[in-house]
Amino acid sequence: MRSRRNNPLSIEVVNPIAVEIVTEEVLRGILVGRLRDRVGGMESLVDKCRSLIEPRAVYAFTRVVSIEGDEVTLESGHTLKSIVLGDVLTRGQEVALYVVTIGSRLEEEASRLGVSNVFEAFVLEKVGDYALSKASVQLRRLVENRLGVPVSGFGPGTGSGRLFGIEQQRVLFSILNPLKNIGVRLTSSCLMVPRKSVSGVFAATLNEYVACKYCPREGCERRSRPFAGEYVPIRFRNAD
Ligand code: SF4
Numbered sequence: 695m696r697s698r699r700n701n702p703l704s705i706e707v708v709n710p711i712a713v714e715i716v717t718e719e720v721l722r723g724i725l726v727g728r729l730r731d732r733v734g735g736m737e738s739l740v741d742k743c744r745s746l747i748e749p750r751a752v753y754a755f756t757r758v759v760s761i762e763g764d765e766v767t768l769e770s771g772h773t774l775k776s777i778v779l780g781d782v783l784t785r786g787q788e789v790a791l792y793v794v795t796i797g798s799r800l801e802e803e804a805s806r807l808g809v810s811n812v813f814e815a816f817v818l819e820k821v822g823d824y825a826l827s828k829a830s831v832q833l834r835r836l837v838e839n840r841l842g843v844p845v846s847g848f849g850p851g852t853g854s855g856r857l858f859g860i861e862q863q864r865v866l867f868s869i870l871n872p873l874k875n876i877g878v879r880l881t882s883s884c885l886m887v888p889r890k891s892v893s894g895v896f897a898a899t900l901n902e903y904v905a906c907k908y909c910p911r912e913g914c915e916r917r918s919r920p921f922a923g924e925y926v927p928i929r930f931r932n933a934d
Contacts, residue, residue, distance in 0.1 A: 709750035743821040748797030749829035752875040776858040781927045790837040793872040795891035837896045846903035849894035853909030860884045
């Protein structure tokens with residue numbers, strides 16, 4: 695990680711992010727198979743979740759000043775190391791760095807419930823995933839409105855971590871200071887606390903990038919696209 699602080703960034707905080715929890719939508723994702731019989735009382739549980747989530751985000755726009763292989767240097771002087779970012783970004787391009795969270799209260803309650811009521815703890819976890827996903831979409835829209843084009847999202851450690859390693863969290867955190875700004879810290883193994891947090895880079899790309907396409911993990915219930923095999927860099931694709 696290089697850290698030549700050439701150009702101080704304007705760090706923005708969104709607190710709170712407006713997230714609408716639509717009960718029917720949440721329950722549709724949870725109550726599948728035999729769980730459909732357990733709909734009674736679920737509305738009040740979802741209401742409880744609403745009171746426990748605290749969606750917020752910190753983000754900053756910056757430009758790419760140079761790309762050498764998998765090293766992408768930003769105008770802030772920081773360098774992100776990533777095979778996929780080095781491949782799809784271009785010099786001079788504006789990108790957004792971000793961390794989004796729903797806070798720790800919901801997951802603390804899920805842990806507490808896990809001792810006495812595993813099903814309710816499961817529901818809280820699922821509502822947390824749903825709320826975090828919605829908060830991320832809200833931030834993505836904000837970035838797209840500012841850039842005027844659709845963006846792809848790149849998260850350190852997603853998939854196998856080969857294309858954008860989880861250790862690159864340290865670069866994002868050194869830029870955005872999420873602990874001070876939205877209460878998210880990084881562990882020594884680069885995991886975020888609270889767990890219900892996501893981080894990454896939003897950037898316009900020629901073709902939409904979706905990490906799931908290059909992630910071989912089997913049985914992932916959050917998979918959004920089928921596995922398409924190893925990532926092939928653009929220069930090799932064009933050579934075909
Ligand atoms: S398949 Fe699952 S683990 Fe792999 S990138 Fe997609 S959501 Fe993440």
